[in-house]
Amino acid sequence: MTGAPLPEPAASPTATEEGVPSTARPPQPRWRQTLVLLARNPTAAVAGTVLLLIVLTAVFDEAIAPTGPNEIAVEDRLQPPSLAHPFGTDDLGRDILSRVILGAAVSLRVGFLAVTFALVVGALIGLLAGYYGRWVDDVLMRFMDILFAFPAVLLAIAVLAVRGPGAGNTALAIGIVYVPVFARVTRASVLGVREDVYVRASRSVGASDWRLLTRHVLPNAAPPIIVQTSISLAFAVLAEAALSFLGLGTQPPNPSWGLMLAEGRGFIDLAWWLAFFPGMAIFLTVLCFNLLGDGLRDVLDPRQRTLMAGSGR
Amino acid sequence: MSVIVFGLVQLVPGDPIRLALGTRFDQETYDALLARSGLDQPLVQQYVTWAGRALTGDLGVSFRSGETVTSLIGERLPATLTLAFASILVALLIAVPLGTLSALRPRSVVDRVATVLSQIGISVPEFWMAIVLILVFAGTLGWLPSGGYVPLTEDPGGWAQRLLLPAVVTGVVSGSVITRFVRSSVLEALGADHVRTAQAKGLPGRQVFTWHVLRNALLPLVTVTGVQLAYLLSGVVVVEIVFAWPGLGQLALQAVQSRDYPVLQGAILLFAVVFLLINLVVDLLYTAIDPRIRR
Secondary structure, three states: OOOOOOOOOOOOOOHHHOOOOOOOOOOOOHHHHHHHHHHHHHHHHHHHHHHHHHHHHHHHHHHHOOOOOOOOHHHHOOOOEEEEEEEHHHHHHHHHHHHHHHHHHHHHOOOOOOOHHHHHHHHHHHHHHHOOHHHHHHOOOOOOOOHHHHHHHHHHHHHHHHOOOOOHHHHHHHHHHHHHHHHHHHHHHHHHHHHHHHHHHHHOOOOOOOHHHHHHHHHHHHHHHHHHHHHHHHHHHHHHHHHHHHHOOOOOOOOOOHHHHHHHHHHOOOOHHHHHHHHHHHHHHHHHHHHHHHHHHHHHHHHHHHHHOOOOO | OOOHHHHHHHHOOOHHHHHHHHHOOOOHHHHHHHHHHHHOOHHHHHHHHHHHHHHHHOOOOOOOOOOHHHHHHHHHHHHHHHHHHHHHHHHHHHHHHHHHHHHHHOHHHHHHHHHHHHHHHHHHHHHHHHHHHHHHHHHHHHOOOOOOOOOOOHHHHHHHHHHHHHHHHHHHHHHHHHHHHHHHHHHHHOHHHHHHHHHOOOOOOHHHHHHHHHHHHHHHHHHHHHHHHHHHHOOOOOOHHOOOOOOOHHHHHHHHHOOOOOHHHHHHHHHHHHHHHHHHHHHHHHHHOOOHOOO
């Protein structure tokens, strides 16, 4: 994508010193600068805070949820939202608020697992392809192109058909779909950094490939990858919901937002709250990941804005 | 690529013959069907047979219904094409005006509203939006049917009524993605040197805009529209399911569920070919729009 060397984030005050390895480290660690800049962007700050709340909810799901996920109370079935059940109850009398909270754990876990897989495998492929070039690049990237040519949802469906449904397999299916995206982003970023002066300087004093890659290339090629991670998390949560909605992802009676939507769909005329609240949960989570991704991009990598907006969907 | 399609589908567990026959069958019928479907042959031979036939347009016979895969796909193709092109139309109708307006007045109210709207459109789960729209327009208001498909030739009114909701759902999502591209590419074109030159030599604003800005902003738009069209053509499976739209996505999902290898192979191969075709068309459009590329 970008042929020119990727500059340091324009906002970083020590941008020019970064070229000299190890002796002239910026006074503050970079992640802290990023965090400060991010906090100054109101949209990203709000999105980040909401996300933190959602993640905390997911982590402490069982402590927070008023009832268990599968506590059936048939006499309370299809209750509209009330004080006792803020989000209402479903056709088996299960508390929807509790199920949405417990569903957060399922959806986010699958999302994080999927993106971690895609990130590790994709970044590794992109790093090798971008750094070594030549036939390594050709072989790896052609394979990525082929994978990329398959429609995302169908590829995931096919993987699930091979491996059977379930949370782990759903994560794997979504992860595989996003490997080429990470490979491309990483490769492009590495290509921009590979011939930078500090990399060549380090190479000329005899640093090993491993040291070059881990100390110089990867840290400086990271910003677009970080941005892509946030955006991919949004789509992974969305994809998990879609696959569960189709009955291929999380299996009942486990609560997952997509599955709850599918179950609520049959009662849509009688009880709108069954499908409404899980849908809102998906929407809010995805929106926050997207907004955070946008904020991160503004801070870390302003030049990539046009290149990556909306990739993956 | 065909090797990957074939290999992937072969990995699907479960015995298709057993599924097709149901619970009561005898060994003789089983063997006969196995031999007829060619599943008793070695894998490599199965692949060669399949690939050879696929080249001539013969994608095999469905295990489940006994129809040829080509005719099954042919039946579904019009519905998918209709929905995909209607959606991309909706998407462009939203994206081009909205993206251009917000690029012309960056950081204005219009720009902020457009940004928020497109962010919402990207983040909303399409199946959820579909359910909400069905609830409102088919349930509460009762204006539109909740799903299904009738061919245009049989009932134009019913066709349009049934097309509207699914096209809006997928169109809004794609349109949100495209809006962001239009905005950034128009912004970029506006800042280009030749635009400033054109303004400096006193060309009227409208002329500068159509000839110098829009034409340059068109290239990224073509790319992203192509990507979105490929995505829509590959069957927006979930939306098709919610609206009971008899498209290719639905066919592929059913094929997965019933282990119908030939249908699944055929469908995925078709999607991959469509993807490549659209990329080719996009490349050709490039050279038509931008004479620089021809050199």
